[in-house]
Amino acid sequence: MPNLQLPGVVETSNNLGMVAITADAGSCNFMIRSLLDSGSEALADEIVSLFALSGTVAEKAGHYPGWAPNPGSPLLALCRSVYAREFGGESTVQVIHAGLECGLIVARYPDLDMVSFGPTIRGAHAPGERVEIATVGHCWRLLQAILTAIAAAADGAAVAAGRRR
Structure with missing residues (x-):
């Protein structure tokens, strides 16, 4: 690669x-x-x-295992759209160098589309590691909104296909 x-x-x-x-x-x-x-x-x-x-x-x-970014990810596009709707601005998308569990998961399920997001952490894995508390609430709100959007999209697809979930 x-x-x-x-x-x-x-x-x-x-x-x-x-x-x-x-x-x-x-x-x-x-x-x-x-x-x-x-x-x-x-x-x-x-x-x-x-x-x-x-x-x-x-x-x-x-x-x-590694986890290479996929800028064309449909899930990433959905997450960015939901973020913009929920918070009234564009999200920041970053590629970071870390040992994320996403690499372990995608090694087993290579066709799985996934994103990773979380609260703002300072000094990760070091003495004095801390989290910005306000960002925890934002992540929770974003997760709920993303799951709601995914469920709505699945329901819409089922209706379009002539069946109900």
Whole structure:
């Protein structure tokens, strides 16, 4: 899969997680994340190869699948429309570099259309992590409105097809 070329967005990264050193051995855990599975695989292969050059054994395990953005997503279009109606303005759509559960879900159900949204979080996964409380209520309101719009669209499709749900 080609590079997505999204200005300002990290595609693939590596984080050194846990390191354990004893008198006889050592181990370290690298946590690779990518929007693209091909990106994380390539970086993992490179890390394993670099360790092999030093005569050190390295193994790959625990792949975390990527989740590439789909700007043509019908669900995204619906969500943006609902947001505009509910809040009287355009939503901000962002691609972020993170290990979202969406990657795990879409790996199992590749044809599933999905979006991810949530409250504004500052300092995620770090001491002092916090959430902007007002944005939690906005997310709840948006979720309810999106589900209502999806149900209305399904009912409309059923009526158009000559059947009731």
